[in-house]
Amino acid sequence: MRECWLTLDAQALLHNLAVMREHMPEARLLAMVKADAYGHGIAQVAPLLADHADGLGVACMSEALALRAQGVKGNITVMQGVFNAEELATARAQYLTLVVHSPEQLDLFEATESSRPLAVWLKINTGMNRLGFRPAQALMAWRRLGNCVGVHRLGIAAHFACADEPVLAMTDQQLGRFRALQQALSAEKGTSVAGSLANSAGVLAWPEAADEWMRPGIALYGSSPFADRSAADFDLRPVMTLHARVVSVFTVPAGERVGYGASWLAERSTRIAVVSIGYGDGYPRHAPTGTPVLIAGRRYELVGRVSMDMITVKVDGSVNVGDEVVLWGQGLPVDEIASAAGTISYELFCRLTARVRRPSQPLELAETPIADAEAEHG
Incomplete structure (x- = not known):
């Protein structure tokens, strides 16, 4: 699954x-x-x-x-x-x-x-x-x-x-x-x-x-419906949390690049986690390097292009295969992700595909x- x-x-x-x-x-x-x-x-x-x-x-x-x-x-x-x-x-x-x-x-x-x-x-x-x-x-x-x-x-x-x-x-x-x-x-x-x-x-x-x-x-x-005020400003709480898993962790040597188009350069030896979500699941393809994700409760940054099935994240030595990842929701406001991707939360919510497992009841x-x-x- x-x-x-x-x-x-x-x-x-x-x-x-x-x-x-x-x-x-x-x-x-x-x-x-x-x-x-x-x-x-x-x-x-x-x-x-x-x-x-x-x-x-x-x-x-x-x-x-x-x-x-x-x-x-x-x-x-x-x-x-x-x-x-x-x-x-x-x-x-x-x-x-x-x-x-x-x-x-x-x-x-x-x-x-x-x-x-x-x-x-x-x-x-x-x-x-x-x-x-x-x-x-x-x-x-x-x-x-x-x-x-x-x-x-x-x-x-x-x-x-x-x-x-x-x-x-x-x-x-x-x-x-x-x-x-x-x-x-x-x-x-x-x-x-x-x-x-x-x-x-x-x-x-x-x-x-x-x-x-x-x-x-x-x-x-x-x-939040406002670009300049957060959901927390109005005491609004996230209903949806979007989750994935770390499926691979490896080190990219200094001077090598990551992902389609080789768009991100590792200026130094860098630990990379591959996460099981991509634009085929509805995660925005245009989310840029630096977009935040949560892994095991800590914030890290996406690097390189979003693929159909995966994203790559710059991490430290505490991240391991199998760790839970939060893309938005509890602990990571969807509005922050939407802003980074140049869109609005409405679109992020509505573009999630059938591949994302949902509550059945x-x-x-x-x-x-x-x-x-x-x-x-x-």
Whole structure:
């Protein structure tokens, strides 16, 4: 069996969720588990989160249906919505919450009548220019959705483009556009309109983005959404730790080179450890010489190019074949590795391949789950 595996820390996951609630205590929490729970394993992570969050957020119908098939109840929100009548009927049958972000989706709702209750978020494009209705178009879209049979709970949602840059004026601009629309809709409706704005960065750095729902993602998994502030600054703990083994140790004479492209030169006689992980497992090929790794709890530096199946590490005489290696996680922040490799933790998590051995069972479930989805939909 290949000696490359990951472990997941259930207590860290619940701790990070509690940190999010501390920042926005009045908001309900939609825990994002899209993209295989940011590479952590949706089957392993989602049941635990379903028992402690107020809902789960996924990107697409296939992710939502996989959760229902696994037995996950409660609110599941499909952030990209549905794209045909069959998907819409399935969403109703499975008591899913849907985001509506396009005229085509509006047409689909109007063409499909059903009295089965459906909760909906209208997506507003406040400046990110990816999905959603511009504020000037949103009032008409709101009215059309409100007239659709079966839509019993309707709110508005938006997505920040730059909330991870707290001094940037764009987030203030997006907030202003969203609040102006929310106030106009509330005045027309005669009651408050639910909103959802805050992703992880929004929760941690923009208290004015608090609304009925928050949608943290990366912070739940123990990574900072900010380039200039660490996860530890927010008391976030790593959920995933990526492990491998030392499979060989040898000495390279002074003047010789290591790895593909002979990119690293041993200026003096150097002890090298070969570790059982490479870009075939999802470790970033562009991680440069000097990227840190932990071997038996001590920090060392990667040297030379990352291979498909192996990396080479400059070590001392205390390292031996069979020693455990941590590539990121407990004791070595993933954000540090991401920075060294010129990327973000999201990508490192999501690029792990099937060769990495994973927990086979869901993380331990809590004893008191939230209400099931049928009750949530009335």
